[in-house]
Amino acid sequence: MRCLRCSFESDLDQRLVTCPNCGGLLEIKLDPKVDFSFSSARGRGVWRYSPLIPGRYDKVVSLEEGNTPLIKTSTFGGNFLAKFEGANPTGSFKDRGMSVAVSNASNLGYRAVMAASTGNTAASAAAYAARAGMRSFIILPKGKIALGKLAQSVLYGAEVIEVEGNFDEGLEAVLNVHKTNGTVYPLNSFNPWRLEGQKTLAFEVVESVGVPDTVVVPVGNAGNIYAIWKGFVELTQVGLTERVPRMIGVQAEGASPIARAVLEGREIPEFTESPETIASAIRIGKPVNWPRAMRAIRESNGTAVVVTDEEILLAQTEMARREGLGVEPASAATLAGYVKLLKLGVVSKEELVVGVFTGHSLKDPDSMMRAGTRRFLVPPSEVLKLVEGELRVGR
Numbered sequence: 001m002r003c004l005r006c007s008f009e010s011d012l013d014q015r016l017v018t019c020p021n022c023g024g025l026l027e028i029k030l031d032p033k034v035d036f037s038f039s040s041a042r043g044r045g046v047w048r049y050s051p052l053i054p055g056r057y058d059k060v061v062s063l064e065e066g067n068t069p070l071i072k073t074s075t076f077g078g079n080f081l082a083k084f085e086g087a088n089p090t091g092s093f094k095d096r097g098m099s100v101a102v103s104n105a106s107n108l109g110y111r112a113v114m115a116a117s118t119g120n121t122a123a124s125a126a127a128y129a130a131r132a133g134m135r136s137f138i139i140l141p142k143g144k145i146a147l148g149k150l151a152q153s154v155l156y157g158a159e160v161i162e163v164e165g166n167f168d169e170g171l172e173a174v175l176n177v178h179k180t181n182g183t184v185y186p187l188n189s190f191n192p193w194r195l196e197g198q199k200t201l202a203f204e205v206v207e208s209v210g211v212p213d214t215v216v217v218p219v220g221n222a223g224n225i226y227a228i229w230k231g232f233v234e235l236t237q238v239g240l241t242e243r244v245p246r247m248i249g250v251q252a253e254g255a256s257p258i259a260r261a262v263l264e265g266r267e268i269p270e271f272t273e274s275p276e277t278i279a280s281a282i283r284i285g286k287p288v289n290w291p292r293a294m295r296a297i298r299e300s301n302g303t304a305v306v307v308t309d310e311e312i313l314l315a316q317t318e319m320a321r322r323e324g325l326g327v328e329p330a331s332a333a334t335l336a337g338y339v340k341l342l343k344l345g346v347v348s349k350e351e352l353v354v355g356v357f358t359g360h361s362l363k364d365p366d367s368m369m370r371a372g373t374r375r376f377l378v379p380p381s382e383v384l385k386l387v388e389g390e391l392r393v394g395r
Contacts, residue, residue, distance in 0.1 A: 001192075002029060003019035004026070004291050006022040012028070012055065014055050017191050017192070018190060026192045027292075028054050032238060034051050035051065036052055037240070044064075044067040046062070047099070049203045052203065059103065061106055061132045062103075063127065065099050066204065068087045070209065071325065073323050075318075075322040076318075076335070078348070078353060079351060079352050080355060081209065082319075082323070082325060083355065083356050083357060084325060084357050085356065086361070090124045090152060091123070091148075091362060092123070092359040092363065093120075093198065093224060094124035096200055096201065097189070097193075097195060097198040098121075098124040098125060100194060101185075101191055101193045102125075102128040102129060102187070105132070106134070108185070110184070112136070112137065113125060113136050113137070114137040114139070114186055115186065115187040116138075116140075116171040117138055118149075118167050118220065118283055119145045119148075120149060122140060122149060122158060125138065126157065126158035129156075129158070130157055136159065137158070138153050138160050138161065139161045139171075139173055140161070140170065141162075141170060144167075146363055146364035146366065146367070171188060174188055188221070189222075194223065195226065195292075198224055198228065199227040199228060202229075202230075209352070211232065211241050211242075211245055212354045213351040214245055214247075214351055215229075215245045216337055216353060218249075218250050218331060219249040219250060219293060220283070221284050221288055221289055222288075222292065224356070225249050225293050226293050229296035229299075230296070232300075244299075248304065248337070248347075249262070249293060249303075249304040250305050251282065251306055252277035252283070253307065254276040255276070255284055256272075257270055257271050257272055257286070257287065258293050260304075260306065261290075262294065262298075262304040263306070267294075271285050271286040278367065279329035279330040280330070280364065303346060305346070307340060313332070315336035315339065316328075316329055318335065320371070328360060329364060331356075334355040335357075
């Protein structure tokens with residue numbers, strides 16, 4: 001394990017979440033001598049790749065997460081595959097990391113977990129805590145959580161703490177609890193064990209189609225783009241692949257500190273005090289994982305792109321009506337980003353591009369209703385006449 005801020009190093013220690021020297025982000029290094037091959041792997045989902053997940057887990061807390069569809073699209077002008085993480089048990093990619101992090105907490109003897117959230121982390125943390133028999137404390141910015149995600153947290157029995165502030169302030173509260181109280185295990189993505197689960201998305205992609213040319217990922221708190229890149233890197237380290245794809249991060253215009261830093265060539269982002277976007281899952285102005293994300297982008301020769309809320313909502317509707325795939329706004333940012341990248345010539349139609357669609361459309365019913373459709377109110381006896389008239393007119 002190595003600190004990305006002060007270069008502190010230690011042997012693998014599952015008790016560590018942040019650097020004990022400076023409080024910085026820790027990176028878990030995989031033993032390159034690990035014995036693993038896709039042909040020898042057993043089972044499916046995240047724990048199919050257990051030899052590549054460092055640590056010892058006498059008890060695994062799992063809901064059969066992972067093994068999500070990789071769907072070929074046909075209407076967006078390129079060789080574009082959609083990795084649909086909405087098929088995970090709670091409807092988002094967070095389940096991959098939560099399985100590993102909660103398993104770690106359980107093996108260490110914790111009985112309570114905590115996370116700040118824009119919604120998906122809360123739902124996932126609550127579900128996996130319930131599975132493990134733990135209490136879960138969820139910190140949410142009051143009035144800024146999509147209904148579907150809040151309802152999930154309530155259903156799974158989370159103890160909901162609403163704060164008058166944004167996600168970044170909630171995360172500061174989690175960090176404070178972590179530093180001052182040793183009995184509650186933090187589940188936000190500054191926790192490196194969570195990222196060990198999220199990196200398995202890269203393993204699934206390679207096992208399905210090999211190494212793509214480019215991977216496009218929506219970026220909020222920025223753990224996912226780093227984790228996926230880390231997964232691709234580790235496959236080269238153990239000799240299963242020879243290259244790493246370009247990593248391209250997508251951020252919404254009103255919450256884009258990392259993307260703007262990348263595009264403007266700055267080493268450190270200028271954070272956003274009051275982030276605003278329809279894509280609540282990436283409405284984060286001070287992403288804690290920015291050093292990890294910017295490293296992943298730069299070391300993969302990748303880049304970033306900024307999209308507007310209008311482009312996001314259009315992409316959400318287009319993905320649903322042209323491909324039959326329902327995704328939440330933060331996921332639709334992936335498609336909006338890909339379309340813009342094609343127009344800018346940053347990616348070509350010949351490239352094999354995997355877009356990561358992080359959450360299901362049912363997470364945010366309000367955004368779905370914004371799409372609009374034709375609706376009619378008629379008595380039952382008039383339905384046949386209406387339909388036949390519409391068919392004659394056509395669309």
